[in-house]
Amino acid sequence: MIQFAYTILYVRDVAASIRFYEQAFGFQQKFISPENDYGELISGTTSLAFAALTLGQQNLEDGFQVSDPAHKPFGIELAFATADVAATVAQALEYGATLISEPKVKPWGQTVAYVRDIDGFLIEICTPVQ
Numbered sequence: 001m002i003q004f005a006y007t008i009l010y011v012r013d014v015a016a017s018i019r020f021y022e023q024a025f026g027f028q029q030k031f032i033s034p035e036n037d038y039g040e041l042i043s044g045t046t047s048l049a050f051a052a053l054t055l056g057q058q059n060l061e062d063g064f065q066v067s068d069p070a071h072k073p074f075g076i077e078l079a080f081a082t083a084d085v086a087a088t089v090a091q092a093l094e095y096g097a098t099l100i101s102e103p104k105v106k107p108w109g110q111t112v113a114y115v116r117d118i119d120g121f122l123i124e125i126c127t128p129v130q
Helices: 014-025 053-059 085-094
Strands: 006-011 028-032 038-042 047-052 078-081 098-105 111-116 122-126
Touching: 006 014, 006 053, 014 028, 014 038, 014 047, 014 085, 047 053, 085 098, 085 111, 085 122
Parallel strands: 006 047, 078 122
Antiparallel strands: 028 038, 038 047, 098 111, 111 122
16 A cells, blocks of 8 residues: 655755744654754644755756745645634744735635745645535
């Protein structure tokens, strides 16, 4: 059986990214390497992890597109479900997120908002789908 184990974001500063997600969303640090080049957060059954750009360059010898808040986000998002979207968005903004879309109620009843993290990755903050 295959299990979805990690989402790994390649970032400039692993410790700063972990700190952002702890403060903005309340996740807890699971692990960070002594070199501060890899770390994981407890975020449910799948870990949210961060690796330094240098590790990405070692792992992907042909290179990769670095996330940059100054450019459009990648066509992928992290989605965090919460009962209070507005409060979660406000907390994320307090710790450095950038607002992309205010909370909106979708036709199927779900409330959805979008922010970008300090590294420019797109985050959906939403109520659970009923």
